[in-house]
Amino acid sequence: xxxxxxxxxxxxxxxYWGKRDAALNLPATGSISLTLKELFTKTxxxxxxxxxxxxxxxxxxxxxxxxxxxxxxxLNLIRAxxxxxxxxxxxxxxxxxxxxxxxxxxxxxAALALAAAHAAGLNLSPARLSELARRGSGSAARSIxxxxxxxxxxxxxxxxxxVAVQLHDETFWPLEMLILITSAAEKEIGSTTGMNRSAETSxxxxxxxxxxxxxxxxxxxxxxxxxxxQLGEIAEFSCFKMHxxxxxxxxxxxxxxxxxxxxxxAVRGLRQKGIPAYVTIDAGxxxxxxxxxxxxxxxxxxxxxxxxxxxxxxxxxxxxxxLVED
Amino acid sequence: xxxxxxxxxxxxxxxYWGKRDAALNLPATGSISLTLKELFTKTxxxxxxxxxxxxxxxxxxxxxxxxxxxxxxxLNLIRAxxxxxxxxxxxxxxxxxxxxxxxxxxxxxAALALAAAHAAGLNLSPARLSELARRGSGSAARSIxxxxxxxxxxxxxxxxxxVAVQLHDETFWPLEMLILITSAAEKEIGSTTGMNRSAETSxxxxxxxxxxxxxxxxxxxxxxxxxxxQLGEIAEFSCFKMHxxxxxxxxxxxxxxxxxxxxxxAVRGLRQKGIPAYVTIDAGxxxxxxxxxxxxxxxxxxxxxxxxxxxxxxxxxxxxxxLVED
Numbered sequence: 001x002x003x004x005x006x007x008x009x010x011x012x013x014x015x016y017w018g019k020r021d022a023a024l025n026l027p028a029t030g031s032i033s034l035t036l037k038e039l040f041t042k043t044x045x046x047x048x049x050x051x052x053x054x055x056x057x058x059x060x061x062x063x064x065x066x067x068x069x070x071x072x073x074x075l076n077l078i079r080a081x082x083x084x085x086x087x088x089x090x091x092x093x094x095x096x097x098x099x100x101x102x103x104x105x106x107x108x109x110a111a112l113a114l115a116a117a118h119a120a121g122l123n124l125s126p127a128r129l130s131e132l133a134r135r136g137s138g139s140a141a142r143s144i145x146x147x148x149x150x151x152x153x154x155x156x157x158x159x160x161x162x163v164a165v166q167l168h169d170e171t172f173w174p175l176e177m178l179i180l181i182t183s184a185a186e187k188e189i190g191s192t193t194g195m196n197r198s199a200e201t202s203x204x205x206x207x208x209x210x211x212x213x214x215x216x217x218x219x220x221x222x223x224x225x226x227x228x229x230q231l232g233e234i235a236e237f238s239c240f241k242m243h244x245x246x247x248x249x250x251x252x253x254x255x256x257x258x259x260x261x262x263x264x265x266a267v268r269g270l271r272q273k274g275i276p277a278y279v280t281i282d283a284g285x286x287x288x289x290x291x292x293x294x295x296x297x298x299x300x301x302x303x304x305x306x307x308x309x310x311x312x313x314x315x316x317x318x319x320x321x322x323l324v325e326d
Numbered sequence: 327x328x329x330x331x332x333x334x335x336x337x338x339x340x341x342y343w344g345k346r347d348a349a350l351n352l353p354a355t356g357s358i359s360l361t362l363k364e365l366f367t368k369t370x371x372x373x374x375x376x377x378x379x380x381x382x383x384x385x386x387x388x389x390x391x392x393x394x395x396x397x398x399x400x401l402n403l404i405r406a407x408x409x410x411x412x413x414x415x416x417x418x419x420x421x422x423x424x425x426x427x428x429x430x431x432x433x434x435x436a437a438l439a440l441a442a443a444h445a446a447g448l449n450l451s452p453a454r455l456s457e458l459a460r461r462g463s464g465s466a467a468r469s470i471x472x473x474x475x476x477x478x479x480x481x482x483x484x485x486x487x488x489v490a491v492q493l494h495d496e497t498f499w500p501l502e503m504l505i506l507i508t509s510a511a512e513k514e515i516g517s518t519t520g521m522n523r524s525a526e527t528s529x530x531x532x533x534x535x536x537x538x539x540x541x542x543x544x545x546x547x548x549x550x551x552x553x554x555x556q557l558g559e560i561a562e563f564s565c566f567k568m569h570x571x572x573x574x575x576x577x578x579x580x581x582x583x584x585x586x587x588x589x590x591x592a593v594r595g596l597r598q599k600g601i602p603a604y605v606t607i608d609a610g611x612x613x614x615x616x617x618x619x620x621x622x623x624x625x626x627x628x629x630x631x632x633x634x635x636x637x638x639x640x641x642x643x644x645x646x647x648x649l650v651e652d
Contacts, residue, residue: 203537204530204570211529233577240578244530244570251559252566257591258584265583 002046003119007110007143007321009039009102011177011280011288013235014219015242016138016151018195018209024159025135028199029212031151032219033142035170036177037318039096041107044326045115047086057091074109074136075116082120090116096313102179103191103282109136110143114321129321130163138191146170146319148223150216170317173226176296178289180303181311182259191283194246194253201250208245212238232278232290239280246283257285259308266303275299328372329445333436333469333647335365335428337503337606337614339561340545341568342464342477344521344535350485351461354525355538357477358545359468361496362503363644365422367433370652371441373412383417400435400462401442408446416442422639428505429517429608435462436469440647455647456489464517472496472645474549476542496643499552502622504615506629507637508585517609520572520579527576534571538564558604558616565606572609583611585634592629601625 010033018028054072056063063071075088090112094104113133117124124132126144134141141163142149147170154162189197199205215238222230246253260281267279267289277299278290291299293316300312336359344354380398382389389397401414416438420430439459443450450458452470460467467489468475473496480488515523525531541564548556572579586607593605593615603625604616617625619642626638 203533203567204574207529207533236578237574237576240573240580241529244573244578247566247570247573248530248563250563252562252570254566254587254590256587258588261580261582261587262584264580 001119001121002044002326003115003323004042004044004326005111005115005118005321005323006040006042007107007114008035008037008146008318009096009104009107010035010139010142010149012139012142012282013231013280013290014212014215014238015282017242017245018199018205019138020153021157021159022196024162025138026159026162027138027151027153028209030153030216031142032167032216032223033139033149033151034175034177035143035146035149035318035320036315037170038313038315039102039107040318041092041094041104041111042324043090043092043108043111043115045088045090045112045119047084047088047119049086051087051089054087055089057089059093071112074112077132077135078116078120078122082122084120088116088119097311102181102286103139103284105137106139106143109133109140110321112136113140114144114323118323126320127163127165131160134159134162144321147172147317150220166320167220167223170319172317173223174293174316176291176293177315178291178296178300178303179313179315180263180287180289180309181313182263182285182287182309183257184310187255187284189253189255189283194249194283197249197253198245202245202248204245204248208241211241228276228292232276235280235290236278243281255281255284259306260285260287262306263287263303266306270299270302327445327447328370328652329441329649330368330370330652331437331441331444331647331649332366332368333433333440334361334363334472334644335422335430335433336361336465336468336475338465338468338608339557339606339616340538340541340564341608343568343571344525344531345464346479347483347485348522350488351464352485352488353464353477353479354535356479356542357468358493358542358549359465359475359477360501360503361469361472361475361644361646362641363496364639364641365428365433366644367418367420367430367437368650369416369418369434369437369441371414371416371438371445373410373414373445375412377413377415380413381415385419397438400438403458403461404442404446404448408448410446414442414445428507428612429465429610431463432465432469435459435466436647438462439466440470440649444649452646453489453491457486460485460488470647473498473643476546492646493546493549496645498643499549500619500642502617502619503641504617504622504626504629505639505641506589506613506615506635507639508589508611508613508635509583510636513581513610515579515581515609520575520609523575523579524571528571528574530571530574534567537567554602554618558602561606561616562604569607581607581610585632586611586613588632589613589629592632596625596628
């Protein structure tokens, strides 16, 4: 059965960094994210007797062997559950430009999990879909849900409790986010490598893990009360703690470029002028500015004065993963 | 008795960040530094019945009241030891440009401690001079000595064991350091404020303090064996841990500007090409590149291609504080 699903990207407001189990891809800490309406992946999966191996077409082109193998390995989990040995044809498209420096693994593996599970005849609950998506990419577990989403690190060795839950749907609080692309270059150090090096070499890692519990609680509270200042302050605290942790690894991991730093200072400057805006930064040089809708155009106008920004994408809370007509 | 002393600036290879006692200015961690030949302060002190208060002339101009009061408060320590009530005329000159973004407090308070103690008739040992200089500025305790210097955090409540010692004199290992001035702007957050905020708000602070012990040991070992790679790796580890700690404070402290980050990447790029060079960064945006003499001109030539650098100063190991003819 040929099945198509859409899943949206998400940005963590309280960051995920570090794994408690590498094989099952279990996070060491929880995280809270916002699913993004404007950025999504659409994926079609069909299992059949025909292909001699899994075939992945990504944005209209046959994927490289590494990506194809990663997808195939992920489909093995579904084949095992569904009791099938068939290979699949996968076609996947991101509506956001590839090479724009935006991670597509969250939306990609969430869409693949839903489409492939359905195509294989599995009827999985959102929690089980989230658990499945996590095996592809930690952040993909969150993209199963819309709006404000919390990923639970869980405690069980099998990872069945390491799943995301929705805190509030996408209509709850119409925040906006400006994504400022500072570089399209591929990052030198991927997330998994960065997480592992941080865990293995940074003296700050235990404190990072321990201190995340309070951040999650404060963020849940900020969202439920729609307290923008608290949301922004906790988001920056979590973001800079994550980058401070990466910096303290040996050797240091520095995901930022010069424009990243210029934009951090620019957003701080806006705040000093009374414009509420906060940054968050993932494992790369792009800046995401969290703002209220009534300020987003003013913030965009101020920041686009800074030379070197390749693209600014405005986003807002979006829905969870869903099946669609082909 | 009118007395003149010279003391040199120093750069920490293992960073000092955090106080165990604010009133006595006792450090929470040890530190290891290199005293710098090319950067120094020359200070003349004369106690007399004449002035109605301490008068400080800094680089040819009467100092602002805040700096004058800080100097006066420091002289109170000497007056108490010497049993005098006389005020002093102080003239102090830095041979490096003020506003070049280089801290002058280390060389300044070391020169002031030596000149004023001698002018007041005190005959202090280097250890007691170091203890005295520390009361003016933590890093000044190290500038009493030449070459490679270790500051001990001490354990005594009175701080008498929180003094610097010389590890090796300035002739031991002719390293070089390039100081790249990226901005002459005064930093937004001074060291003391930054240290206090880090200690009070960062979950990483205990690990910063605890992990410094191993860094000091590894740095002592690297210097004694003249192992440049180990020296550089430990220096960067300590530096990035310090800045990672500052980033993890709430709100985050970011001492870097865009050029700082560009230069960090540039030095890493040089290393990937086989040119041994390591960065260290203090509580500001300037970059110091640690290198071997045979590579320094090549490194300078590569880095001065990067636009925006205001000045490059080449330095080498220098002597400790000393009395000189006026």
